[in-house]
Amino acid sequence: MLLKGTKLYSILFIKCPRCHKGEFLEANPYKLSNFNKVKKHCPKCDLKYSIEPSFYTGSMYVSYAVGIAVAVAVYMLTLLFGLQTSIGTLFTLIVVALVLAMPWIAAVSKIIWANFFFKFDKKIAQNVN
Template sequence: MLKKGSKLYSILTGTCPKCQNESMYIDQNPLHLSKVLKMHDHCSHCGLKYMIEPSFFYGAMYVSYGLNVAIGIAAFIVSFAIFDLGMKGSFLVIFASLIVLMPFVLRLSRNIYINMFVSYEGNVPK
């Protein structure tokens, strides 16, 4: 399922969508909050420029919105329907889950967005 060459591999690992040989991010750990969105300018293996055009990743905000809505709905269903916490408790669970998952959602939304525009091409030399 997570074979090199698939979009899902690139999205979940944060690797270059064109060659999938190296990470797009300077710091691989998304929990280092000061560096969560710091990216290399280009892939050192295939030369893909990650910032395809100025302000390219502003579009990732729409992807992030969708991911956050999905997380909020899932947190509500789990807290309200399964654990029977009530409305206030469910709201706190939604809020806490969105805060805790924020760095992962930020990176995942960028990974999804760039993979919408760049396809895998294998081991492409510079």
Template sequence: MINKGTRLYSILYHKCPRCHEGNLFKTRAYDLKHFTEMPTECEHCHQRYALEPSFYSGAMYVSHALQVALLTTVYVALRVLFHPGTEVYIYSTIAAAVVLLPVTLRLSRSIYINFFVRYQKEQVNNK
């Protein structure tokens, strides 16, 4: 189990990086109409989630790294286990990227905000 107070907790559970109480996203990942929607601030500690205009544009770089890791994993798994033709590699990697898009988008935003906002234990007690 991952303990509160660590960045990994905030990243994996999509919690506010400052208090680890508030949610970073309004809905579940596969609510396809609203999976990108975020509240403007944490309902618990009032940390603003968009630190500046176009803040999450930088998360595209994190998302790119996550997609490269995902596609490399799919390629290696297919190569080691099945030795399929080129078409299978192409279709499998595209399918994995599309199906996991909501997850990688949310994960990249969560990682990105954790670069800039640190956990503050005293914020947990201030309700």
């Protein structure tokens, strides 16, 4: 695959930042019983996903930026489709989109945060099944 080996691949598919093969989360972001629970280690390359206690607290900053991007995307879509909406309706559309995207936003912000600190290792990726 063309993106394999890039941070974008790890982020889009929510895979291990080092080997791009292991799952990053315990379950799908929308499975609310394991809501965005990050695995302790990569099941493929054994990378420890947390450098220190409360490591993913920093992902809140990323989450804010991703949330703003979702809100801007909703606004741009209303402009693109020529919807004449009041400010209240637009606000409601943005809030609904953010609530529906919340599990995905939280998951993506954690994997983006992890990609700031871990890099892809081609040698490890080749040795992992």
